[in-house]
Amino acid sequence: MNTKTILVIIAIVVSIGILFELQGRFVTGSPNISSTSGISLSTNPDPLQPGPATFLIEVKDKNGKPVDDAKVSYDLNMTTMNMGPQQGDATPQGNGRYSAVGRMTMRGPWRVSAKVTMPDGSVENRDFTVDVP
Numbered sequence: 157m158n159t160k161t162i163l164v165i166i167a168i169v170v171s172i173g174i175l176f177e178l179q180g181r182f183v184t185g186s187p188n189i190s191s192t193s194g195i196s197l198s199t200n201p202d203p204l205q206p207g208p209a210t211f212l213i214e215v216k217d218k219n220g221k222p223v224d225d226a227k228v229s230y231d232l233n234m235t236t237m238n239m240g241p242q243q244g245d246a247t248p249q250g251n252g253r254y255s256a257v258g259r260m261t262m263r264g265p266w267r268v269s270a271k272v273t274m275p276d277g278s279v280e281n282r283d284f285t286v287d288v289p
């Protein structure tokens with residue numbers, strides 16, 4: 157094997173290494189790109205007050221289209237203490253909206269954790285912090 161052959165082999169090995177590196181970056185970057193669907197929360201009453209509350213979780217795909225056949229479960233609790241379990245499946249309302257009911261048993265910061273299983277089986281978790289003034 158002469159020097160020229162060895163240099164060519166080294167060049168090929170380095171090129172393949174660079175290609176794998178680039179591909180690795182592309183693959184690890186793609187989940188972030190594909191998880192840009194929109195999950196948003198609104199409350200009734202707004203602002204919240206002590207007592208019963210309705211949470212409306214709105215699910216849109218990455219094109220901004222409402223997603224009706226998702227499964228949405230929720231977990232409601234205070235951010236600073238455990239106020240007891242309030243969780244379940246949100247009820248589909250159509251137009252990408254899912255409703256959940258809860259009771260705000262104390263003033264202060266609460267968290268609504270939504271787990272959305274999209275029709276393609278992918279799961280997205282989103283936490284919302286809401287305040288009961």
Ligand SMILES: [Cu+2]
Pocket residue numbers: 234237239262264
């Ligand atoms: Cu509390």
